[in-house]
Amino acid sequence: MKPRKISQILEERMSGHDWNFHYDREKETFRIEDPLSKKGITIGLNEIAARYETSKEQAIDEVVYHAEEALLAMKKEGTLDGKEKAVFPVIRSTSFPEKTSEDIPLIFDEHTAETRIFYALDMGKTYRLIDQAMMEKEGWTKKRIKETALFNLRSLPASFKEDRVAGNVFYFFRANDGYDASRVLNESLLESFKERISGTMALALPHQDVLIIADVQNETGYDILAQMTMSFFASGRVPVTALSFLYEEGELEPIFILGKNRANTPKDGKEE
Incomplete structure (x- = not known):
């Protein structure tokens, strides 16, 4: 389905709200905005089109x-005070807006060459990313936000499903709480899997x-x-x-998997 058609469907589906809609043909994005606060969200239509295929x-x-939940949540006044237990880290790509x-x-905060760590205030069905104005208004510091978020992350359940393919073992964390990828920041969790794994430990943060944590036992496992x-x-x-990572000595190192049964590490891919 073409991006323009998707924007038309989205506008029709959300026409019951008093929101403004704007389709950007050049950027292939769709903007939904509250007319009073001028706050809103911008959706990349090419990503939606790709997902529509499957x-x-x-x-x-x-x-x-998620768009409706996010716009409705924006009408609520987000506050950090008294919500310390609702602050969590979220993983985003380095192309995500700053x-x-x-x-x-x-x-x-910087994370790897491919990822960054943002911080969010959980508001139930959605969350709000914490910005500088919110932080300064409530007298928090970046250090306090980071420490609070990582502490709360460690309290989340670490349940997973296991799958074995061609002698390799794959562990999937999919709690659907918005923080599955964030669990990569739980160092004790990663170390516990490092002890469990007998082959090469690799992992992935596709979305x-x-x-995904992998116990790679042979070259086919990389593929x-x-x-x-x-x-x-x-x-x-x-x-x-879409890149995978090796987990070595407490660090994540992006790897390119080229062709069949071959994994190469980019020279400049090591986490700083």
Whole structure:
């Protein structure tokens, strides 16, 4: 389905709200905005079009649901005080905007060459990314936000499903709480898997709602992980990266899996 057609469907589905809609043909984006506050969200239509190829109407349903929840949440006054237990880290790609639509800097930290860590205030069915204005208004510091978010992350359940393919073991974290990929920041969790794994430990963060940890026992395992990662990346609501990572000595190192049964590490891919 063409991006323009998707924008028309989205506008029709959300026409019951008093919102403004704008389709940007050049950027292939669709902007939904509250006319009073001028706050809103911008949706990349090419990503939706790609997901529509595999998920059909489910892709549209998910976008409508999350867009409506996000716009309605913007009408509520987000506050950090008294909500310390609702602050969490979220993983995004390095191409993710560093500022809000109002040009306010978002609070984030560098993670790997492919990913960054942003911080969010959980508001139930959605969350709001914490920006500099919000932080300063409430007298918080970036250090406090980071420490609070990582502490809360460690309290999340770490349930997973296991799958074995061609002698390799893959573990999937999919709690669908918005913080599945964020669990990669739980160092004790990664170390516990490092002890469990007998082969090479690799992992993937294709989108925000999944973390894949792999026990790679043979060369075929790299190919399988690459295929899984690309499939999840193409279908994710918030894609992060199609690259996989090696986990060595507490660090994540992006790897390119080239051709069949070959994994190469880029010289400049090591986490800073």
